[in-house]
Amino acid sequence: xxxxxxxxxxxxxxxxxxxxxxxxxxxxxxxxxxxxxxxxxxxxxxxxxxxxxxxxxxxxxxxxxxxxxxxxxxxxxxxxxxxxxxxxxxxxxxxxxxxxxxxxxxxxxxxxxxxxxxxxxxxxxxxxxxxxxxxxxxxxxxxxxxxxxxxxxxxxxxxxxxxxxxxxxxxxxxxxxxxxxxxxxxxxxxxxxxxxxxxxxxxxxxxxxxxxxxxxxxxxxxxxxxxxxxxxxxxxxxxxxxxxxxxxxxxxxxxxxxx
Amino acid sequence: xxxxxxxxxxxxxxxxxxxxxxxxxxxxxxxxxxxxxxxxxxxxxxxxxxxxxxxxxxxxxxxxxxxxxxxxxxxxxxxxxxxxxxxxxxxxxxxxxxxxxxxxxxxxxxxxxxxxxxxxxxxxxxxxxxxxxxxxxxxxxxxxxxxxxxxxxxxxxxxxxxxxxxxxxxxxxxxxxxxxxxxxxxxxxxxxxxxxxxxxxxxxxxxxxxxxxxxxxxxxxxxxxxxxxxxxxxxxxxxxxxxxxxxxxxxxxxxxxxxxxxxxxxxxxxxxxxxxxxxxxxxxxxxxxxxxxxxxxxxxxxxxxxxxxxxxxxxxxxxxxxxxxxxxxxxxxxxxxxxxxxxxxxxxxxxxxxxxxxxxxxxxxxxxxxxxxx
Numbered sequence: 001x002x003x004x005x006x007x008x009x010x011x012x013x014x015x016x017x018x019x020x021x022x023x024x025x026x027x028x029x030x031x032x033x034x035x036x037x038x039x040x041x042x043x044x045x046x047x048x049x050x051x052x053x054x055x056x057x058x059x060x061x062x063x064x065x066x067x068x069x070x071x072x073x074x075x076x077x078x079x080x081x082x083x084x085x086x087x088x089x090x091x092x093x094x095x096x097x098x099x100x101x102x103x104x105x106x107x108x109x110x111x112x113x114x115x116x117x118x119x120x121x122x123x124x125x126x127x128x129x130x131x132x133x134x135x136x137x138x139x140x141x142x143x144x145x146x147x148x149x150x151x152x153x154x155x156x157x158x159x160x161x162x163x164x165x166x167x168x169x170x171x172x173x174x175x176x177x178x179x180x181x182x183x184x185x186x187x188x189x190x191x192x193x194x195x196x197x198x199x200x201x202x203x204x205x206x207x208x209x210x211x212x213x214x215x216x217x218x219x220x221x222x223x224x225x226x227x228x229x230x231x232x233x234x235x236x237x238x239x240x241x242x243x244x245x246x247x248x249x250x251x252x253x254x255x256x257x258x259x
Numbered sequence: 260x261x262x263x264x265x266x267x268x269x270x271x272x273x274x275x276x277x278x279x280x281x282x283x284x285x286x287x288x289x290x291x292x293x294x295x296x297x298x299x300x301x302x303x304x305x306x307x308x309x310x311x312x313x314x315x316x317x318x319x320x321x322x323x324x325x326x327x328x329x330x331x332x333x334x335x336x337x338x339x340x341x342x343x344x345x346x347x348x349x350x351x352x353x354x355x356x357x358x359x360x361x362x363x364x365x366x367x368x369x370x371x372x373x374x375x376x377x378x379x380x381x382x383x384x385x386x387x388x389x390x391x392x393x394x395x396x397x398x399x400x401x402x403x404x405x406x407x408x409x410x411x412x413x414x415x416x417x418x419x420x421x422x423x424x425x426x427x428x429x430x431x432x433x434x435x436x437x438x439x440x441x442x443x444x445x446x447x448x449x450x451x452x453x454x455x456x457x458x459x460x461x462x463x464x465x466x467x468x469x470x471x472x473x474x475x476x477x478x479x480x481x482x483x484x485x486x487x488x489x490x491x492x493x494x495x496x497x498x499x500x501x502x503x504x505x506x507x508x509x510x511x512x513x514x515x516x517x518x519x520x521x522x523x524x525x526x527x528x529x530x531x532x533x534x535x536x537x538x539x540x541x542x543x544x545x546x547x548x549x550x551x552x553x554x555x556x557x558x559x560x561x562x563x564x565x566x567x568x569x570x571x572x573x574x575x576x577x578x579x580x581x582x583x584x585x586x587x588x589x590x591x592x593x594x595x596x597x598x599x600x601x602x603x604x605x606x607x608x609x610x611x612x613x614x615x616x617x618x619x620x621x622x623x624x625x626x627x628x629x630x631x632x633x
Binding site: 055058078083085088092099106110157161 | 541
């Protein structure tokens with residue numbers, strides 16, 4: 001099966017005057033449908049930059065990025081919104097709901113972007129909100145919802161476009177443990193039951209157990225990967241023991257077999 | 260489209276009130292100034308437009324109706340002899356001094372006509388009849404100028420250039436663009452009031468016979484009658500309007516004020532829509548992150564501008580109607596013909612949408628990556 005996201009030798013640099021900042025250096029990573037991948041690392045490590053490039057919000061400086069088999073690095077800025085609309089759903093740390101629209105209207109907005117007729121959009125939005133457990137809150141405004149409910153609306157909105165990829169930036173950061181767990185259960189369901197490729201940037205160690213893979217990024221490079229399934233590690237990836245004992249040995253053996 | 264534009268617009272009521280105030284101010288100011296312009300224009304050429312004539316014959320180099328130069332009234336016979344001319348009448352139109360009962364003097368414009376002829380008769384009479392002008396020393400003036408001339412009732416007698424003048428009627432709405440009101444009287448009386456010689460006239464008005472060609476009659480008049488100019492009513496009206504509105508600069512001043520109103524409205528709306536856009540910049544960033552093309556975001560902003568324009572226009576026109584009505588009793592009538600009211604809607608819309616372009620420029624450059632920052 002083709003990866004939903006395929007990144008090869010991805011580099012992102014920013015030039016500010018005479019200074020060049022390297023945000024990502026030679027990143028290789030695949031994300032498959034049905035997989036929940038977490039990106040972890042200290043602030044400024046490049047994980048949000050990587051997420052932005054995967055989400056066609058930022059362009060790469062060099063390397064290859066394929067979304068659903070389509071190479072996007074050659075696309076212009078004007079062409080990227082269409083790719084996002086077609087393939088990517090976002091869930092944000094701050095929810096980023098439209099405060100003057102109801103929960104239903106927030107979801108309908110995504111459907112309107114996809115060209116769905118108003119009546120059908122309303123019906124579909126209602127279904128999605130029911131699916132995320134907000135059956136009685138269709139007409140509530142974000143200010144009337146709890147943090148967890150807002151994030152559920154955001155998830156419903158992200159799903160409304162029927163994307164193959166869900167990208168989430170710190171989705172549980174503003175939530176308490178119980179609510180965060182509920183949200184992560186939903187994200188897990190999106191990946192494992194609905195077959196989406198889910199990538200989550202997080203600092204929250206409470207949610208690591210939901211991940212199929214955890215990728216650690218430091219200074220713009222992948223420095224470690226923890227996988228519950230032993231997939232071949234492409235050349236150029238360094239593996240460190242950070243969550244499972246003996247990971248180094250496994251990674252080393254894989255590297256030796258590849259070479 | 261979900262009602263994002265409307266909801267964002269009505270969410271901040273104070274800002275909306277500021278936006279609408281700016282639009283209402285612009286609408287009212289533009290309507291008043293344009294209305295004054297139209298009113299002035301109509302007033303300057305009222306005497307010509309209501310004359311009922313097809314052609315005006317004047318002395319050479321007469322630029323507008325108040326600047327008539329005397330010429331021989333014998334030319335009237337030459338005019339009447341021309342085939343295609345159904346009727347021709349002499350008309351006096353010139354300044355004179357009116358003496359009030361308190362001894363003060365006011366300048367007036369005497370209009371002398373043939374009472375038995377339909378051309379150049381006073382219109383909109385509210386007291387008296389045109390036929391009353393046949394009585395000795397009879398004059399008709401507009402009720403608007405009663406106070407200025409010291410007139411209180413029909414029958415009062417005054418003095419114009421040492422000659423008796425008796426008020427026999429009032430009109431309503433015959434304004435003079437200058438400070439000198441029109442005073443209608445017989446041709447003979449007018450000659451006395453203005454000091455015009457008995458064998459002279461200021462204008463000859465011509466009515467064409469049915470089926471006669473206007474241009475052809477005009478050419479023939481120019482060939483046959485020497486040392487005169489012949490204008491169509493429309494031409495002479497335009498000349499008079501142009502003189503008063505543009506050569507004197509009066510019209511330009513009014514138009515400049517109208518443009519200022521437009522500029523003020525534009526600036527206020529641009530500022531408030533921009534402020535609203537900045538308040539919601541994160542939402543626009545989210546929209547873009549979701550995959551909305553710039554055109555979708557523009558639509559939201561344009562919709563806000565259009566809604567503001569419609570509401571502001573309606574409120575502005577309500578105020579304008581009151582202002583226009585109130586002006587009818589004054590010396591300078593503000594006119595608002597239907598085409599102007601309709602045009603004002605489109606101008607308001609254009610003003611608001613144009614003002615929104617400032618915000619359009621801003622959202623075009625919003626980086627969707629901002630949605631990942633806190």
